Amino acid sequence: MEITVNVNGTERTADVEPRTLLVHLIRETFGLTGTHIGCDTTSCGACTVLLDGVPVKSCTLFGVQADGRSITTVEGLGTGAELHPIQAAFKEHHGLQCGYCTPGMMLVGAALIEENPAPSEEEVRFAISGNICRCTGYMNIVKAIQAAAAAKAGTGSPAAEPAA
Amino acid sequence: MAQTEEIRGIGHRVRRVEDDRFIRGKGTYVDDVKLPGMLHMAILRSPYAHAVIKGIDTSLAQAHPGVVAVVTGELLAQHNLAWMPTLSYDTQAVLATDKVRFQGQEVAAVIAEDPYIAKDALELIDVDYDRLEPIVTPQRALEPDAPVIRTDKEGKTDNHIYDWETGDAEATDRAFAEADVIVSLDTHYPRCHPAPLETCGCVADVNPATGQATIWMTSQAPHAIRTVFALVAGLPEEKIRIISPDIGGGFGNKVPVYPGYVVATAASLLLGRPVKWIEDRTENLISTGFARDFHMHGELALRSDGTMLGLRVSLLADEGAFHADAQPSKFKVGLFGIVSGSYDLPAVHVKATGAYTNKAPGGVAYRCSFRVTEASFLIERLVQNAAYELGMDPAELRRKNFIKPEQFPYRSATGFVYDSGNYEGALNLALEKIGYLDLRREQEEARAQGKLYGIGLASFTEVVGAGPHKQYDILGLAMNDGAELRVHPTGTAILKLSVQTQGQGHETTFAQIVAEELGIQPEHVKVMHGDTDNTPYGLGTYASRSTPVSGAATAMVARRVREKATRIAAHLLEVAEEDVEFHRGVFSVKGAPDRTKTIQEVALAAYTNFPDGMEPGLEAVYYYDPPNLTFPFGTYAVAVEVDEETGEWKVRRVVAVDDCGVRINPMIVEGQIHGGLTEGFGIAAMELITFDEEGNCIGANFTDYLLPTAWETPRFELYETVTPSPHHPIGAKGVGESATVGSPAAYVNAVIDALRPLGVKNIDMPLTPARVWEAIQAAKAASGAA
Numbered sequence: 001m002e003i004t005v006n007v008n009g010t011e012r013t014a015d016v017e018p019r020t021l022l023v024h025l026i027r028e029t030f031g032l033t034g035t036h037i038g039c040d041t042t043s044c045g046a047c048t049v050l051l052d053g054v055p056v057k058s059c060t061l062f063g064v065q066a067d068g069r070s071i072t073t074v075e076g077l078g079t080g081a082e083l084h085p086i087q088a089a090f091k092e093h094h095g096l097q098c099g100y101c102t103p104g105m106m107l108v109g110a111a112l113i114e115e116n117p118a119p120s121e122e123e124v125r126f127a128i129s130g131n132i133c134r135c136t137g138y139m140n141i142v143k144a145i146q147a148a149a150a151a152k153a154g155t156g157s158p159a160a161e162p163a164a
Numbered sequence: 165m166a167q168t169e170e171i172r173g174i175g176h177r178v179r180r181v182e183d184d185r186f187i188r189g190k191g192t193y194v195d196d197v198k199l200p201g202m203l204h205m206a207i208l209r210s211p212y213a214h215a216v217i218k219g220i221d222t223s224l225a226q227a228h229p230g231v232v233a234v235v236t237g238e239l240l241a242q243h244n245l246a247w248m249p250t251l252s253y254d255t256q257a258v259l260a261t262d263k264v265r266f267q268g269q270e271v272a273a274v275i276a277e278d279p280y281i282a283k284d285a286l287e288l289i290d291v292d293y294d295r296l297e298p299i300v301t302p303q304r305a306l307e308p309d310a311p312v313i314r315t316d317k318e319g320k321t322d323n324h325i326y327d328w329e330t331g332d333a334e335a336t337d338r339a340f341a342e343a344d345v346i347v348s349l350d351t352h353y354p355r356c357h358p359a360p361l362e363t364c365g366c367v368a369d370v371n372p373a374t375g376q377a378t379i380w381m382t383s384q385a386p387h388a389i390r391t392v393f394a395l396v397a398g399l400p401e402e403k404i405r406i407i408s409p410d411i412g413g414g415f416g417n418k419v420p421v422y423p424g425y426v427v428a429t430a431a432s433l434l435l436g437r438p439v440k441w442i443e444d445r446t447e448n449l450i451s452t453g454f455a456r457d458f459h460m461h462g463e464l465a466l467r468s469d470g471t472m473l474g475l476r477v478s479l480l481a482d483e484g485a486f487h488a489d490a491q492p493s494k495f496k497v498g499l500f501g502i503v504s505g506s507y508d509l510p511a512v513h514v515k516a517t518g519a520y521t522n523k524a525p526g527g528v529a530y531r532c533s534f535r536v537t538e539a540s541f542l543i544e545r546l547v548q549n550a551a552y553e554l555g556m557d558p559a560e561l562r563r564k565n566f567i568k569p570e571q572f573p574y575r576s577a578t579g580f581v582y583d584s585g586n587y588e589g590a591l592n593l594a595l596e597k598i599g600y601l602d603l604r605r606e607q608e609e610a611r612a613q614g615k616l617y618g619i620g621l622a623s624f625t626e627v628v629g630a631g632p633h634k635q636y637d638i639l640g641l642a643m644n645d646g647a648e649l650r651v652h653p654t655g656t657a658i659l660k661l662s663v664q665t666q667g668q669g670h671e672t673t674f675a676q677i678v679a680e681e682l683g684i685q686p687e688h689v690k691v692m693h694g695d696t697d698n699t700p701y702g703l704g705t706y707a708s709r710s711t712p713v714s715g716a717a718t719a720m721v722a723r724r725v726r727e728k729a730t731r732i733a734a735h736l737l738e739v740a741e742e743d744v745e746f747h748r749g750v751f752s753v754k755g756a757p758d759r760t761k762t763i764q765e766v767a768l769a770a771y772t773n774f775p776d777g778m779e780p781g782l783e784a785v786y787y788y789d790p791p792n793l794t795f796p797f798g799t800y801a802v803a804v805e806v807d808e809e810t811g812e813w814k815v816r817r818v819v820a821v822d823d824c825g826v827r828i829n830p831m832i833v834e835g836q837i838h839g840g841l842t843e844g845f846g847i848a849a850m851e852l853i854t855f856d857e858e859g860n861c862i863g864a865n866f867t868d869y870l871l872p873t874a875w876e877t878p879r880f881e882l883y884e885t886v887t888p889s890p891h892h893p894i895g896a897k898g899v900g901e902s903a904t905v906g907s908p909a910a911y912v913n914a915v916i917d918a919l920r921p922l923g924v925k926n927i928d929m930p931l932t933p934a935r936v937w938e939a940i941q942a943a944k945a946a947s948g949a950a
Contacts, residue, residue: 041867
């Protein structure tokens with residue numbers, strides 16, 4: 001099937017089998033390997049992307065379901081050299097270790113702070129509860145998302161802590 | 165010119181250099197590797213736990229469009245590859261030929277042009293099985309009439325693997341004879357799984373023209389794996405290059421050699437094309453290195469005043485179908501001998517038995533230094549029980565029996581020489597920070613209102629950094645690590661390591677060690693690792709050994725470079741070498757502090773203006789054989805509330821005091837502790853791989869094998885004490901696993917403490933609401949209250 005998908009702001013067309021999973025379309029056909037596969041059962045969220053701005057788990061959607069819609073992957077978070085506030089905050093607050101869950105976590109966080117400019121700790125924890133991290137214990141991820149919200153709203157900077 | 169900018173060496177919260185690629189989605193994990201002409205492999209696995217293979221018909225799969233080859237054990241046997249050695253001197257089937265011995269065992273592999281086609285073709289392979297009685301407990305395995313699992317081993321008539329002991333049985337018997345009180349605990353530390361978010365996999369590329377095998381692999385130990393591959397495949401070691409790219413978590417799961425790696429490499433060799441194999445999550449959970457699965461009986465002998473006299477442990481290890489533990493070869497149950505923990509216990513005896521069962525092989529240390537987790541759990545649970553028995557406060561009983569600071573170095577009854585510690589200091593800080601006395605008062609009030617409220621402690625001692633070559637080896641390879649350091653003419657550097665990060669941040673922390681020693685800013689020290697062709701030899705990253713062993717190698721190689729740099733500086737400053745001082749990247753003349761050369765100026769001179777007769781360049785290599793292990797410690801204090809009606813428990817507070825010696829990067833250390841406390845919570849509360857009576861694995865995906873999410877995971881309050889290791893060049897000890905080792909007992913002790921008024925003495929992990937509820941009902945029935 002031929003489909004057209006807006007990927008990170010660019011129209012892309014692809015000829016895919018109907019059974020091809022969205023995550024494979026993104027990784028193999030579009031070559032965007034920042035989207036990861038962790039569990040195959042919609043449990044871990046490593047494959048999270050934004051579909052029309054809403055976080056979805058791309059291992060449990062078919063590629064054809066994205067036809068005519070927009071996808072944002074981690075590669076589309078920043079613009080060129082400029083980082084999205086969530087990316088800067090994840091680095092600043094040590095919100096990642098192995099990096100495998102990070103793209104999904106950042107996309108969920110980015111979507112959250114679009115909707116809710118000042119999420120509470122509980123709201124952040126609830127928002128990311130579909131995404132598993134095995135390394136960080138979540139505390140610094142929560143901190144990073146809240147800091148990104150503050151940075152985006154102009155009420156604080158993710159680089160508020162001393163650099164060293 | 166003296167430098168004015170502060171050198172961001174040891175102790176600085178340097179932001180991680182590796183994050184720059186990860187936050188942009190530009191990491192390179194093994195599944196991101198794509199090679200021209202690459203084929204895809206999928207593995208057919210046994211649906212049965214124990215069955216004879218009567219025949220395998222691959223003809224339909226072979227004929228399926230897009231399938232390039234189907235590999236069976238029979239084909240591998242023609243190349244002497246149907247079996248491979250394990251890390252515990254046993255053998256393991258690569259692809260089953262005679263029978264299958266656990267559900268999920270590898271039976272055949274399809275190599276196809278596309279991963280979807282490879283999976284389609286698996287369904288076309290017809291295997292004729294004749295089912296046998298599955299053995300799902302080690303107790304059953306050791307019964308005389310149990311069917312023999314390892315019929316492949318000539319003359320094998322039972323399922324017994326080993327008996328092993330440590331300590332002094334007679335001295336322990338004497339101690340028990342003198343005791344006023346003996347407390348005991350029977351507990352099963354359940355089978356769980358490291359479950360890194362990235363599964364295992366590889367891309368094998370054997371060049372048919374040169375015979376060069378390049379294998380991208382999710383390996384925590386690329387050099388050791390290369391040596392094992394050379395032995396397994398009979399390939400010359402220099403023709404094998406293992407590249408561990410970015411790794412999405414390891415936690416011990418990525419130490420062993422798995423059959424998929426061998427089959428993919430053999431297939432690439434036979435087909436002359438690269439072959440990619442990536443596990444799915446179920447394959448990861450049902451076939452790769454599990455952890456724990458120890459049935460433990462512990463007894464602690466005490467005087468009525470609380471003085472500990474002796475500790476006796478017997479344990480039965482469920483090893484699965486092949487004995488494939490990843491651990492030092494002289495220690496059959498790893499470093500379990502550390503079971504006396506933080507206590508001055510004069511007599512200890514441990515005896516262990518290992519048995520084959522029809523379960524996946526590969527007892528790995530899930531964020532643990534070789535069975536230290538099981539040991540720490542047992543002693544910390546026993547100590548709480550002993551305190552209850554004696555009517556003492558659990559904190560007080562610990563304090564009374566701690567090894568005192570002046571007793572270090574302390575030789576334990578099982579032969580470990582603890583390097584340094586201040587256990588009471590860590591306990592006192594934890595009690596102060598959690599407000600222990602206030603919490604005990606609150607607990608009294610809560611109990612008076614019929615609420616179940618508990619406080620649990622664990623004062624753990626870890627043993628990490630294997631290790632000195634005479635005691636510690638894997639398949640004969642000394643557990644040592646190398647580091648290579650070159651300072652370039654412009655004064656920046658490259659450090660090459662034998663260890664392999666899986667998220668620990670080596671590219672940042674090891675650069676900080678060099679920064680500390682040489683005064684070169686960490687951002688100017690590039691750290692390379694994970695490529696056996698371009699890094700020095702060493703045994704890899706697991707068992708918290710990177711900082712103790714490779715971190716020491718890094719400090720020592722930097723000092724070796726500094727020695728040469730000092731000679732060059734003396735030449736440039738026209739003084740004798742003894743007259744040169746070094747501080748933070750600046751060489752100066754003693755007594756004339758304005759006469760200086762920076763490390764950058766010296767580095768340039770090493771290639772342009774070095775003394776006659778001196779070898780040019782500024783570079784060194786150092787292989788570190790540690791003189792001893794290091795012994796991190798700490799106290800974790802946990803407060804919980806239990807709902808009597810549902811068995812659910814909620815963590816109210818977690819205070820963690822860790823002492824890992826000198827902290828290289830406190831931000832990263834804290835991140836490691838957060839992660840360990842979370843995995844410890846998962847193990848205590850929910851993580852479980854279990855089996856039904858047919859040997860079906862329960863826990864084969866993330867909807868059955870539960871992991872903590874942000875919603876359940878507690879908030880952690882971290883504190884530190886600092887007791888440097890006296891024998892480590894920078895005084896560091898290793899920290900990545902302390903919290904997984906120490907925290908499960910703290911969580912469980914807290915829940916048992918909450919249930920104490922009901923008479924509940926033990927619940928085996930994981931403490932699911934159902935198990936807690938059942939224990940409450942049983943205790944009520946026993947007391948006649950139900």
